[in-house]
Amino acid sequence: MAETAESDLKHTPLDAWHVAQGARMVPFAGYSMPVQYKDGILTEHLWTRAHAGLFDVSHMGQCFVHSDSWEKTAAALEALVPADILNLKPGQQRYSQLLAPDGGILDDLMITRSAYEGHEGWAYLVVNAGCKDADYAHIAGHLPAGVSLRLEADLALIALQGPEAVEVIATMVPAIRTVPFMTYHAAQLDGVWLQISRSGYTGEDGVEISIPARDVVAFCDRLLQDPRVRPIGLGARDSLRLEAGLCLYGHDIDTTTSPVEADLKWSIQKRRREQGGFPGAERIRRELAGGPSRLRVGLLPEGRQPAREGAEIMAEGRRIGVVTSGGFGPSVNGPVAMGYVEAAFAKPGTPVSLIVRGKELPARIAPMPFVPHRYFR
Amino acid sequence: MTTYYTKDHEYVRVEGDTGIVGITDYAQSQLGDVVFVELPEVGKAVKAGGEAAVVESVKAASDVYAPVSGEVVAVNDGLPDSPATINEDPEGQGWFMKIRLADKGELAGLMDEAAYKAMIGA
Missing domain, CATH: 2.40.30.110 (Aminomethyltransferase beta-barrel domains)
Structure with a gap:
């Protein structure tokens, strides 16, 4: 990937915070991001596996697809991804892939069904930083009448990962303890809404928290007061996800790979395998039947x-x-x-x-x- | 004994007709945690600027170039089993190899400590 000139790089709301924590900043997906802090990648990696690592993932794309009913929204999304979206329960999250007509992967993403009253037709999506502009154009271009895409540029996204991560959050939001993996929980903390999902990209227990950009620095400062928490850069994020066997878009999956080839068939639920109706269904069902x-x-x-x-x-x-x-x-x-x-x-x-x-x-x-x-x- | 530096961040500390070669403290700090090192065989002839060793951190692989031409007369045998020594003491216990200098005249083309420090902005 060509390096973007320093002046053209985008910055997350935590940019100055990273520098204050001793980060070494590098260009990544058009953003200036911390590759590591003072401890270095090895120590940061092992800290996350033993305690709680704090990651800034605000460069990722957060958006909503919405209509006046879940059935409509789910049907619109199911025309783009091979996962079963219709049967998501309120607050439930699922990993899937935006597919090209030949079954190649345009991006991988997380899709969550809203649990809010009055927002029954809303889905919350998190997509990769490097793909987000293309993803938004792709999604918007394929939504039927009555279903809309709403971008959220004023939201930050952080992850707290590791065996002590949930206990750290529980000191502020005790209910998080019983929230299962791949489920959302909304909480208000000192007047700030936190959208907390029990998920991550390290293989560890932990959460990802969507929070208004203006509140994220104070929240990270508060997290860092807990001695179990240290900031973790992209270097350790990469080694953690690699050990966890998780794909990195643009490397392990791209437009030339199908979800079946990528050993992601677990993310294609039974009804979708049987019924198809997603881009590349012919190839993917053939690969499911005969092996890739x-x-x-x-x-x-x-x-x-x-x-x-x-x-x-x-x-x-x-x-x-x-x-x-x-x-x-x-x-x-x-x-x-x-x-x-x-x-x-x-x-x-x-x-x-x-x-x-x-x-x-x-x-x-x-x-x-x-x-x-x-x-x- | 005098230490000379290359623009690729190797050092050679000259004692008599032998040079002790390794990477600088600046190099190890840029590389990050070293997890693997491959040393040349004793007896190998190396050329100034030619590949002499490989060092890999969690993030990346780098070649280590010979600062001077000559024969490798010793290598730091313990280094492959404890590559972190390169981070902890790069210009001491973390040395890579000793080279018998073929041409001391090559040293004139390298930097002294002051010039190297100026280059890295130290």
Whole structure:
């Protein structure tokens, strides 16, 4: 990705706060974002797995799709994504993908059904920063009459992740303790509305909180007063999600990959598999029935040397795939990677080799996640 | 003994006809937590500016270039098992290799401490 000139970069409402916390800022998806703070990526990663890590994800796109009924809104969304949206309960959240007509992935996103009285026809969407303008145009261009897209530019989004994250939030919002994974809970704290979802991108228990931009600095300061909380940058966010086996858009999934190839078929519920009615349904149902020709898999290189994105995957003397994300897993204490291989080689334990700096590095296909998920269900 | 620096942030500390080579404190701070290091074999001939070692942090892989030409006469054997030493003490315990200098004249093309500090803005 070409680097954006400093002057063209966008800033989140926490920009000055990051600098005050000692962040090293880098360009990411058109924003100036913290890649790490003073502790460094390794320490920040391990802190999140042990305590509570605070992430600024305000660069992501927050928007609403709404109409006068849930059925109408759900039908409009189901024309764009393969997940079952209609059967979401109020406050329930689901992971899905915006699909191109050929079944390729335009973006991945979270969709939540509103639990508010008077907002029965509202869905809240969170999309990737780098895709959001294209996503909004795509969504707006495909909504039927009576269903609208509303952008929310004045909302910040933060995540608090790790085994102590929910207890930290519970000191302010005790009800969060019993809110299950992938569910929303709204709370008012000192006059500020917090939209809290029990979700995240680390494999740990935790929350993501949507909060008005003008209130986010004070809220983060308050969180940081808790000794269990430290700020965490994009570097550790990447190593945490990689260990958790979660896809990064533009790397592990893109317009050339289908959700089935990406091993995301769990995110396509039964009714949608049977009925179709989403972009690329023909290809996706064919891949569900007969298996895809290639599959996203985990890879564990032998030894200590990481294999990075772009490394070729070899078996039987030929190229069978490519690494799409790879690096060092601080909790695994060794290198971890994911990539796509021909389906015949996707079984865990299959020996392969990875071309790293011109040399063959032995590795094995491995089940993901590399670190067990600790979601609260 | 005098220490010389390259624009790629390697140092060579010259003792007699041998140079102790590693990466600078500035380099390790930019790289972040080092998780892997690959050292050359003893006896390997390296050229000034040529690849001599590999160092990888959580985030990225980097080549380490030989500041001077010569033969690798020793490597820091303990380093691959404790790569964090490069972060903790880059210009001491975190040295990479010793090179027997083929041409001391090459040193004139490197920076001294004052020039290196000026370059990194220290």
